[in-house]
Amino acid sequence: MSELQDSIDRLTRDHERPLAQGKTVTVPGLLAQLDAAVTEQKRGGSAGNEIAIPVSPGAMRIQAEVADVVRSESLEQIGTHAGRVADLLKRWPEEGGDLDHLEHVALDLCDKIEALVDPGPPRRPLRERCPACGQRWVLDEDGHRSECLTAGVFKEDGTLKLPADYDVECLNCSAHWAGKDLAGVLKRLPKSLLNTGAGIQMTAV
Incomplete structure (x- = not known):
């Protein structure tokens, strides 16, 4: 598997995350984790009535930045920016013009989201x-x-x-x-x- 494909899978699919002592855990794709950090569903007074409430302005900013980068790169590399962010990313390995460049872009997106959703031990x-x-x-x-x-x-x-x-x-x-x-x-x-x-x-x- 190419590094580009690996990064896109981490962004868009469930994947294994390493834990201590050689163990792993299955986690959602990074885009899904970012979505979860941006909003939570709060149930209203009537059954089935849910309102999405922003819970992390920082996550909202990163989500917007990720979408902007993916759409801008997609327009340049595959000729369109229409569609869901995840769907555009999945087209990069087959349709992208400069795969080395896209590899770095995808890895940067992974790093940016992981720094928010999995920041590591407190300092x-x-x-x-x-x-x-x-x-x-x-x-x-x-x-x-x-x-x-x-x-x-x-x-x-x-x-x-x-x-x-x-x-x-x-x-x-x-x-x-x-x-x-x-x-x-x-x-x-x-x-x-x-x-x-x-x-x-x-x-x-």
């Missing part, structure tokens, strides 16, 4: 300025403020890493420290910031 905010850029706060696209500097202290299965496996990154300047590089950064930060003992709240950012 611990470090309440200090970034040693590289000097900033402490960063604003997201919705204007929400969060700490620039975060530490990865959890494994994919939710258990704690060994301190030697921690990493620190800045959301503002994208600086990243791990392994030997991490030691120098930690010397400039209070040791209590990486305390993962009982009573320390782990807050995702």
Whole structure:
């Protein structure tokens, strides 16, 4: 199977997602997961009366971006942008002109959606300025403020890493420290910031 076809299958079909200890779980296609993140069905007062209520402005924005990219690329590559996003994607492997380009586009779409619906373990905010850029706060696209500097202290299965496996990154300047590089950064930060003992709240950012 080509990488393009693999990415399109992940976007449009149920597929296996790896878990810890070599296990897997079947999950819906990424487009379906994105749809689920955008709206939920809330039952009204009368039977069968349901109203779709937006629950994630960020997901709505990504859904619009994905649709725009797919329709724009489809118009250029297969000569039409009409139809459902999933149906257009399925035509790319057979009808696309530049398959290498579409392979990168499809992979980027997978990464964008997965970052929203499956963001991975929470990162611990470090309440200090970034040693590289000097900033402490960063604003997201919705204007929400969060700490620039975060530490990865959890494994994919939710258990704690060994301190030697921690990493620190800045959301503002994208600086990243791990392994030997991490030691120098930690010397400039209070040791209590990486305390993962009982009573320390782990807050995702």
